[in-house]
Amino acid sequence: MKRDKVFSHQHSIDALFQPFSIKNLSLPNRTVMAPMTRGFSPGGVPNDKVAAYYRRRAENGVGLIITEGTGINHPASIDDPDVPIFYGKEALEGWGKVVNEVHEAGGKIIPQLWHVGMIREIGAQPNKDSLPVGPSGLSVAGEKLTEPLTEEEIHLLIQAYADAAYNAKQIGFDGIEIHGAHEYLIDQFFWERTNKRTDCYGGSLKERTRFAAEVVKECRKVVGADFPIFFRFSQWKMSDYRAKLAENPKELADFLKPLQESGVDVFHCSTRRFWEAEFADSDLNLAGWTKYLTGLPSITVGSVGLEDDFTSFDSSNTTSIQRLLERLEKGEFDLVAIGRPLISDPAWVAKIQQGDYEDINPFSKEALNTLY
Numbered sequence: 001m002k003r004d005k006v007f008s009h010q011h012s013i014d015a016l017f018q019p020f021s022i023k024n025l026s027l028p029n030r031t032v033m034a035p036m037t038r039g040f041s042p043g044g045v046p047n048d049k050v051a052a053y054y055r056r057r058a059e060n061g062v063g064l065i066i067t068e069g070t071g072i073n074h075p076a077s078i079d080d081p082d083v084p085i086f087y088g089k090e091a092l093e094g095w096g097k098v099v100n101e102v103h104e105a106g107g108k109i110i111p112q113l114w115h116v117g118m119i120r121e122i123g124a125q126p127n128k129d130s131l132p133v134g135p136s137g138l139s140v141a142g143e144k145l146t147e148p149l150t151e152e153e154i155h156l157l158i159q160a161y162a163d164a165a166y167n168a169k170q171i172g173f174d175g176i177e178i179h180g181a182h183e184y185l186i187d188q189f190f191w192e193r194t195n196k197r198t199d200c201y202g203g204s205l206k207e208r209t210r211f212a213a214e215v216v217k218e219c220r221k222v223v224g225a226d227f228p229i230f231f232r233f234s235q236w237k238m239s240d241y242r243a244k245l246a247e248n249p250k251e252l253a254d255f256l257k258p259l260q261e262s263g264v265d266v267f268h269c270s271t272r273r274f275w276e277a278e279f280a281d282s283d284l285n286l287a288g289w290t291k292y293l294t295g296l297p298s299i300t301v302g303s304v305g306l307e308d309d310f311t312s313f314d315s316s317n318t319t320s321i322q323r324l325l326e327r328l329e330k331g332e333f334d335l336v337a338i339g340r341p342l343i344s345d346p347a348w349v350a351k352i353q354q355g356d357y358e359d360i361n362p363f364s365k366e367a368l369n370t371l372y
Helices: 010-016 048-059 089-104 151-171 185-190 207-223 249-262 286-294 322-330 340-344 348-354 365-369
Strands: 020-022 025-027 031-033 064-071 109-114 176-180 229-234 266-270 298-301 335-338
Touching: 010 322, 010 348, 048 064, 048 089, 064 089, 089 109, 089 151, 109 151, 151 176, 151 207, 176 185, 176 207, 185 207, 185 229, 207 229, 207 249, 249 286, 266 286, 286 298, 340 348, 340 365
Parallel strands: 031 064, 031 335, 064 109, 109 176, 176 229, 229 266, 266 298, 298 335
Antiparallel strands: 020 025
């Protein structure tokens, strides 16, 4: 593929490599490594291989690294013993090594704080006796699996997120991201199908944001005013790609307002295809609408640089990012998260900047089996 077919206007590629700042975080460009579960942390502890994996991306020009999802301090927060956790001396020391490696390479990094909620199967490791938890104890199919969370249990979960945020700042991370997307715990509070509560944590879409807003608020208390808080959300769910929390811009505004008021600095707007319009009568995608409605910076994501969309985890060829660059240049969103291309090629960002696109390693499912 010739360069002029990938970048028809040089000033478009320049837009991707403009600096960006939010509070005490300054980035050299607009590229973000999307959070992607890798499962190479035995016992939940990120090791030297994990640290080297993230360092390679920093060395090759990624503006901001968002780690894979990390389990907060709750026995049912994850469902795989090789997924990293964010509590306990050994795991936190492991994350400290990751931070040091990334910073030595000139990079910036934030952890994604995560709880899988009712996605967790009964009997799953690493804590097989711990039942999954959710706002109403419902699976996505509507089956009651456990009792609804009590308000006391909800408050303990909120504190667990805040403890993780505090630890992130103490370790030396450059901010945090709270995972509120893809049908995991926080998103289960958002979604009417999984939240049937009649107390203050249920009700209308705006009322169903209360749990997330309280999580953000408590995190803000412990990290201070200048430490950036990113929040990832999605309309789509893993069990329903067509699901929508908000059917129109007004509903989206109602949903975003409590989160913004609680202390979110940047919204990470997860879509499967960044080029798709979110609502009728506008070509704005979800990140575009979010920025327009809140005035806050937003991150777009979804099959960037690939021929196949998010549903494909087989091989995928590299493709033009011209449509992405045009939207970025117009200011529709501020940052661009790259997923699968950065699994298969740690130098993707550097190669894009230098025009070495013919040398980019195409994504293949084999790349999922190693920390390349």
